[in-house]
Amino acid sequence: MFSLEPRTLLQTLKAETRPHHERAERVVRLMSPDLTLSGYRRHLEALYGLHAPLEAVLAERLEGLASELRLAERWKLPWLAEDLRALGHDEASLARLPRLADPPSLPGGPEALGALYVLEGSTLGGQLILRHLTRHFEGVSVGRFVYFRAYGEAVGPMWKAFGEALLRLCPDPALAPRVVRGAQDTFDAFEAWLREVHVDVPSHL
Template sequence: MSLPQRLKTETRPHHERAESAVRLMEPGLTLDGYRRHLEALYGFHLPVEARLSEVLEEELPALHLHERRKLPWLEVDLRALGHDAASLARLPRCPEPPSLGSLPEALGGCYVLEGATLGGQLILRHLRRHFEGAHAGDFVFFRAYGDDVGSKWRGFAEVLTRAAEDTSEPDFGDRVVKGAQDTFDAFERWLRRALG
């Protein structure tokens, strides 16, 4: 089984629990609820993307992590809903982000964030219909890579597979899976706390 397949299989229960904390598909979603959800996503991505940058930009330049950062997209969406630089700086941050301090764990965390861009396509369609005619912004975060979402995902899977093949660490794959599981779990805990 390839590492991407292992990740899909072995993180499934963690993924499902995290997904159950996302409330963006609820029929009663208000603009305020949407804004609060984006604020929670911002509070999670800020520390997680910082940790990923520390590890992956230097150790795995082929990933082009700077092109995969989601924070700028969240900032655009939040500004469309009334935030400015000062209010963004005051938003709560996830106090217990996953520990992604080495390459395999960081790749596991990146797997979660990159995979979310695929699910974001479904959420995007719902939000466009749900908020049609409302001043909800352009849903930049959920548009992610636009038409390139599939190729970006395949590119990530290729880099992940190559990193696993090139390593001499016997537990590399196990640690990638653990990093992904921890990221899903931290995301779920934070979202439930942030959204109440």
């Protein structure tokens, strides 16, 4: 069995998912100077509707790896729930939010790891969004931006730990295409879902 450096697999993922990532980024409007409080709330609601079914699939596919991947620390749904409660939601209204009906199937562990790569990578980009939101909503009661704050000072170490775990769990280069496919499908699901629930996303993007 050939070994694969974690950096190599991460670079492969980055290269092979770049167009999928870029399309998904174009439907995120949180960096707009015209962002309203209701727009921010709608975006969090959409993310909640995506993460709820997707994290359920990941929990099932990665059940035996939960400890090694530190999944209990990595779930984003509780962060989104806290942010939404700060914006007026309660448990009943959270339960009524629309949810992605057809999440990526992620048939095996490698595909699920590809999906987790997307979710974990979002914590890195989220730091830029966090800085913008903090300035944009200064003086406004919007909560603590828990989702975008993510792991706080531990964002870098948590990302590094994920990369190391990915190496241990996918040491065979033959698994790389399956990991990539899971990441691509997750980016595509993200883009399609935000287009569906955000009517203000231009159709030509």
